[in-house]
Amino acid sequence: MEVHDLSSRKTDHIQLAFEAQAKGYDARFDYEPMLTGYPAKQTLPPLVVAGKVMRAPLWISSMTGGTEHAGNINRNLAAACKEFGLGMGLGSCRPVLHDDTYLKDFAVRKEIGDQPLFANLGIAQIEQLIHEGSFQVLEKMVERLEADGLIVHVNPLQEWLQPEGDRIEHPPVETIKTLLSEFKLPVMVKEVGQGFGPESLKALIGMPLEAVDFGAHGGTNFALLENMRSNAFLQEQYEAVAHLGHTATEMTQMAAAMVNDPAIEVKCRNFIVSGGIRNFLDGYFYIRQIPHAAMYAQASAFLKYALLGEKELFDYTAAQLRGLEMAYTYLTPKTI
Numbered sequence: 001m002e003v004h005d006l007s008s009r010k011t012d013h014i015q016l017a018f019e020a021q022a023k024g025y026d027a028r029f030d031y032e033p034m035l036t037g038y039p040a041k042q043t044l045p046p047l048v049v050a051g052k053v054m055r056a057p058l059w060i061s062s063m064t065g066g067t068e069h070a071g072n073i074n075r076n077l078a079a080a081c082k083e084f085g086l087g088m089g090l091g092s093c094r095p096v097l098h099d100d101t102y103l104k105d106f107a108v109r110k111e112i113g114d115q116p117l118f119a120n121l122g123i124a125q126i127e128q129l130i131h132e133g134s135f136q137v138l139e140k141m142v143e144r145l146e147a148d149g150l151i152v153h154v155n156p157l158q159e160w161l162q163p164e165g166d167r168i169e170h171p172p173v174e175t176i177k178t179l180l181s182e183f184k185l186p187v188m189v190k191e192v193g194q195g196f197g198p199e200s201l202k203a204l205i206g207m208p209l210e211a212v213d214f215g216a217h218g219g220t221n222f223a224l225l226e227n228m229r230s231n232a233f234l235q236e237q238y239e240a241v242a243h244l245g246h247t248a249t250e251m252t253q254m255a256a257a258m259v260n261d262p263a264i265e266v267k268c269r270n271f272i273v274s275g276g277i278r279n280f281l282d283g284y285f286y287i288r289q290i291p292h293a294a295m296y297a298q299a300s301a302f303l304k305y306a307l308l309g310e311k312e313l314f315d316y317t318a319a320q321l322r323g324l325e326m327a328y329t330y331l332t333p334k335t336i
Helices: 003-017 070-084 123-132 135-144 156-161 172-182 198-205 222-228 232-243 248-260 280-287 300-308 310-330
Strands: 029-031 047-049 052-054 058-060 087-089 117-122 149-154 187-191 211-213 271-273 294-298 331-333
Touching: 058 070, 058 310, 070 087, 070 300, 070 310, 117 123, 117 135, 123 135, 123 149, 123 172, 135 149, 149 172, 156 222, 156 232, 172 187, 172 198, 198 211, 198 248, 222 232, 248 271, 248 280, 271 280, 280 294, 280 310, 280 331, 294 300, 300 310, 310 331
Parallel strands: 058 087, 058 294, 087 117, 117 149, 149 187, 187 211, 211 271, 271 294
Antiparallel strands: 029 331, 047 052
């Protein structure tokens, strides 16, 4: 380094030191600077999803589909998955279940390459297809999308608060069991903002699912969103309902305890911790708590940058993965 460059950097340090006084402290980690060198690219642990390798434990959560910007969003997200070796779930594929009008917004196999890609459908639609004996419709949809499997989102509180919402007639756990017996591709199950209680989580991890996605309380709250669409009277009556559920912290504790319980057979292959994951430190902290294959997921942050463009999304993804490399190198999470 040249002398004037060093001098400039030191001057910057002096000026910034007055502004860089500690204002907060993250107590979740032990910081170990003495035990390893600079973070290496091979630091991140790979995961296998639907027989395909992800180079980092980061999943891009399901986004909306069938809207004006959905096609560009999904193509940008898929391109990021290919570039960085990640996997993604599509937004609800209900618009293409019976109709190809919006297929171009969802069909991103070309952009994602050989990375994991999952279609997505609500539990109410799965229930209806079972009732109609129309599994071939579901299979054809997944085939048209060239997806590796199916995410089933379970969202009873959202549907209950939505005036035009679907009415789920049967326990979702029974519907999922039937789906697994008939549908031959990998299946994930996720909540959409309220998370799963202990008995629901226990039932799910005892099934041969590709993943259980927490969808915990703390991120986008779709129950609250639906209540905000109601009239003022109903908003007041049901506002408290939107605050029900389980946080990522609670669900991580539950999952870890169940995995460590010899009386519980864990058949699901992966956990996806989602719901209020703000950055790589949150994700790293949670997945390291679970002694099982686990990754974390973000939705709104990726959506923000996908809307800006491919370059901005790539920059964001690269920054998150670089931060994750640092975490695996220097940080040991404390037990929740």
